Amino acid sequence: MDGHKIAVLVLPGAAPLDVGIPAQVFAPRHGLGYELRPCSLEAGPVAGRDGLGFVVEAGIEALAEADTVIVPGFQNPAGPLDPRILDALRDAAFRGARMVSICGGAFALAAAGLLDGLRATTHWLLAPVLAREYPKVRVDGGVLFVDEGQVLTSAGVAAGIDICLHLVRTDHGVQASNAVARVMVAAPYRSGGQSQYVPRTIPEPLGEVFAATREWAMRHLEEPLTVEMLARHARVSARTFGRRFVEDTGYTPMQWILRARVDLARELLESTTLGVDQVATRVGVGTGANLRMHFQRILGTSPSEYRRTFGGGNLARTGAAPPAGPAAGTAK
Template sequence: MGTLALAVTDGMLHFELSLAHEVFGSAPDAVAVPWYDMTVCGPGPVRVERFRLEPDHGLDRLPYADTVIVPGWADVDREPPADLVDAVRAAHEAGARVASLCTGAFVLAAAGLLDGRRATTHWAHTEALAERYPRVEVDPDVLYVDNGTVLTSAGKAAAMDLCLHLVRLDHGSAIANTVARRLVVPPHRDGGQAQFVTAPVPTREDHPLTELLPWAVERLDRPLTVEDLARRARMSSRHLGRHFRAATGTTPLQWLLTQRIRRAQELLEATDDSVDAIAEATGMGTATTLRRHFNRTVGVPPDTYRRTFRLRTRPGPGEVVPDGATEVDLNADRTAP
């Protein structure tokens, strides 16, 4: 799935580095798809807490990676090394997707990648991140934030959530679930729906959207309007729009469209339903409408997506897996104990 580089230097946190290595270093046995070509890049031999690490390549290789992961940065009271910051910035400018785990967000912020963007980090350091980098919209209440080519996670366990999110984006839900089962962790947290939206939904009990968003997700097969959502939330449409923009970074209608696309992806992966049936189940109305929005959002037509991420049991004796099919264990859908 392209080249994935772990960007390391003296002072990185061992837990986040090891976690990323475990998720992206090798494919689960039950998965028969091309996996990540992972490499470790650093300025030379580095100290990662009590361990000495010998990187595969120098930091100058980061711009050649498709995805760059920046693990947690131990000493957030000082600026991260300039060579690391410059290399991460160069990688993003070259087109790499860049993700930080925990306090690795300080490296991304120093590189200017979080300016004007919503981001998060370990809750104990969100105030420091906001004070040092005032152009960053720091959200202390979410597990991770996905801005497309720039992603940030909260601390420790949330780093796993973000890594599984990346696997889900690249390989689909079933394979992400398989990885989660291997690591004995839940594939989703907070009910699962928060893990599928670009900007995680609010989790505070007193937030005006906390009850509304799950209610809407359960009714994606219906032609919901902004007025329907506003009526359910007992507020005006304009007031609702302001809450949506602050909580999700988008409008109510765009959020609904994103959820419908996510549901369509799940049905394409896990069922034999026709595109017409999926269009009806996701509130899209017609297959033509679904294809138009799906292709624009995901980048490929529904049928192509299904061939790429098709759930399938292991083939029996003499059975051939069709071209483009993904061979996985259907038990991957079970949540780890």
């Protein structure tokens, strides 16, 4: 990924946090090889939102050289955009650049026709407007982000952190994204399917109990876990726990547990020499065959292929070290 160029398109009325998040996540100090270049239609000052403005050193030509294009939220997203901006977005996508939006930036991708036929999200307040203005887009206003391969969209504000960390995770693996999250004092992983907000019908103390239960479950992934056990820890009925867990996270309890186990397996494959069967035992999925099945279904790859892609090299980038002692085995 060395020399991976990221153009951040700062449009008039850009949201300061939406612009700042990519600058933090893809900063050179993380040692991941990203080259960030804020740009606009023309180089120079760009009026921002909430009393903050920007000065960018590059014009729209920066999109022609970018490997990834990020469009943060901007003022009046449902309004018209300069045709030169839309043409530059289309050209970048046609060239194969990865296209990403944060919050209302989805409107720019939609206006360029890049979301037609795709599932996409934006801030939940803007989702009905996006659906009305662009009926060819399958708008899902209830999730944190949507990854459609070349095109990715995220919800508003803090969800920009989630999608940027997701990009790091995709490019460099779990260990690297977790290292960046630690520096930013951010949650290392919130899945794209997680709800943008918790419905107000859920009492706040119950939400806190569920958070404690999720944390408890993360410490016991190696053990057999059931909905009944989780509900007992949360001190609610299994039926109530299951229903409210879905409302809170976007996943059933066991779907969430499985994904947590797969992520733990990814970290072990990156940072240890444990064999696939040993990793499967450590994360609670039983056998290597089960782990391979879950990897293929969730990640579209195998544990061995994942280790070949992300193992070893990430240790140096993130400053992590493999466990002491003799090798525990090899991937199968």
